[in-house]
Amino acid sequence: MCMVAATTFAIRVLTRTQKAPNPEIQVRVRQLHSAVIYSDDVVDAHHLFDDTYERDSHGFNSLLFQYTRENQRWEALNLYTHIHRSGLPINGSTLSCVLKTCGALSHRSMGKQVHSVCVKSGFQGDVSVGTSLVDMYMKIENVVDGMRVFELMGDKNVVSWTSLLCGYTKNGMNDRAVALFRRMLGMGVEPNAFTFATILGALRADGAFIVERGTQVHGLVIKNGLNSNTTVGNSLINMYFKVGKSGSARAIFDSMDEKNSVTWNGMVSGYISSGCDSEALEIFSQMRAEGVSLTQGTFASTIKLCGNIRNLSFVRQLHGRLLKCGFEFGDGIKTALLVSYCKCNDMDSAVTGFFMMHGDRDVISWTALITGYLQNGRGDRAVDLFRQMYTEGVSPNSFTYSVILTAHPFVSPSVVHAQVIKTSHDRLSTVGTALLDTYFKQGNPDAATKVFDSILEKDIVSWSAVLAGYAQIGDSGRAIKVFIKLGREGSTRPNEYTFSSIINACARPASGAEQGKQLHGCSIKAGFSYALVVSSALVTMYAKRGNIENANKVFQRQRERDSISWNSMISGYAQHGDGKKALEIFEEMRSQNVPMDAVTFIGVITACTHAGLVVEGEMYFNMMVEDHNIKPMDEHYSCMVDLYSRAGMLKKAMEVIRGMPFPAGVTSWLSILAGCRAHRNLELGKVAAERLTSLQPDNSAAYVLLSNIYAALGNWNERRRVRRMMDERNVKKEAGLSWIEVKHKIHIFLAGDVSHPLTDQIYMKLDQLQSRLRDIGYRPDTNHVLHDVEEEHKEAILSQHSERLALAFGLISTTPEVPLHIMKNLRVCGDCHNVFKIVSEIEGRDIVVRDSNRFHHFKGGFCSCGDYW
């Protein structure tokens, strides 16, 4: 400290602490202060001073008070040691000051020592000393002693209560804080502004009652007449943002008479963290208009804001203003700028800024730049930088590892795994979550599960990630188990992402419909059913489970919608072959100016395909390219190929394939081949089959479809040749598998299956159906039999198809009003399709069949697909 500053300081000491400065003391304090500053040994300086002058505790204690105020902690501690050792008189203020310092420095041994001095000197009973002790213990994370001192205090005032309260929140004990607050109110202690600020901060968004509690506390604030207090108002704003009620935060803000920079910053950053970028921008402009001076904090949040809204010119403007204002350009601001440039996809500026940081480049700015490259789709550059950072001697931290693990396919999870084990980051929930997600994406669910189990404190993100992983691989069984375990452990509550993942896992074909409904119920109870990610997942789940009515109900009840909600509903109707409804939803989406993306058009064109709306399909494809500037992807072209193929317009379909900017993939050729099968086009069928077998030699579909064409044309020799080819190349036809859920249990059937306990009854029912069908003139379409056998045998084969066994079982094990839901892993057989139509009429049953391709709703002798499939 320079001379000028030292003098200023001494003068401040005297003018603040003494009403009528004693000139003698004035001199002493000044000399003492100089001695403290210029001597290497502070204690010696005090002694020197002590020997020369008469002892005067007032001077010392004033100085201690000042040191404490100015956060000169070590000076304060040394001075106290001196006062104590030299036996100078000590008062309550002395003790409070030194206790505060012990807390701030987390000096445990000194804190204990001062506590015993408090007891010996009898000052423990003093309210302010007692309160300081509580505060000190809570700050050194010794909660037990803090509570003990508090309970032993005879006199307590609002500050004592608030100190303990504050201590609880600092130690993460929010439930205790809430309980203490209640107890305090029960004792009739009137909270002050600081109490309210503390309790409002304790209400973290981790419980279901958070909103209620927050609102109750708000009521008390009003009752206590503190609603116009700026500090309390600021806390209320933060609390409301935290619980997701930005409207209430805004109301508080509007009602505040006196706003300070904390208020404004709270609004800007609150809106930003709630994703309300335009509102944040509005507050920012209002702030500028009212001439509120910008603080460093404002700059930090505003820079973040303009990154979030991807407004590059705004970033540049702020950058320029910062340079002009001559603000202290701290690392924080520099990194914030770097992040914003990355978000605006201006990697050149980001890199320039980064390299201008020279010596200031730390792990944070490195990580920010790596993240930037990943966001810009340059995983390769990100990995290069990660290595470079290493060679420059900067060690990655947990953030860096979390980020770099998302750089698939450029990182190998096992390599990074070894590294994080070495650096002891592996059991952190953040790193562990990124790691397990990478293992899942790499197709290694067992490694992912192991990582999940090894995470020490699993937070809700880890739980949701593992559920999402099981959903990706379609393992609804493990997903449900984990979800139940999460509920039992009770340490973290599921959030909207958790529900979206588990619902998604149960949208898979292999899971029961009941589970989906139960999860819907759970999400309502937990209060998340209206969250966008949850309701969209529900729409998809119901649609995939065959319940398109419920899907639509959820969709209609959505409080807010984004492109994904609309896309989900359109795709749902498309899968069910309800082209009309799908197009209605699409037109409604268009009239509401909801932005459309590539997936929207996949849904719409698929809907046209399933409904045979060729002209409409063409129109939407053109609309996508011309009106929405969406570049068609492989998926769009294969949708068009499918549209034409199903309609028998194979020439047109081939034109699409030829016109595609890239070679057609498996999906397109499969559509062609299926079209050739339906429309008996052998020549093109051969070409398609050849392409398919060269693209995917072990895909059985190509062989099966080709042999079907030969079978349909009665060319049994060629058909046998194809079968032999399959055997030679060791290609196995996927076994047909159907299943049905009855009373929460799933029953699975193979063709000709005799393993079910009710086999006898099932086959009896089948025989009975068969004769009734024959009576009304049904003749089996033996074209669908792939084997070269006698006609009679063919009929037998048809009547034992897996979907028919499932149907018979469904009919005998449920009452007539129950609609049957049957699933099949392959496409439903054409003859079975006819049978299902008739059965729906003669048995008076609604039957829904989901095959590998779409849904069929059988009712009163007709199918929703109109036999177009």
Place this chain on the structure above:
DNA sequence: ATAGGGTTAG
């Protein structure tokens, strides 16, 4: 000042 999980498709 930097981080991890989620919803739509055939």
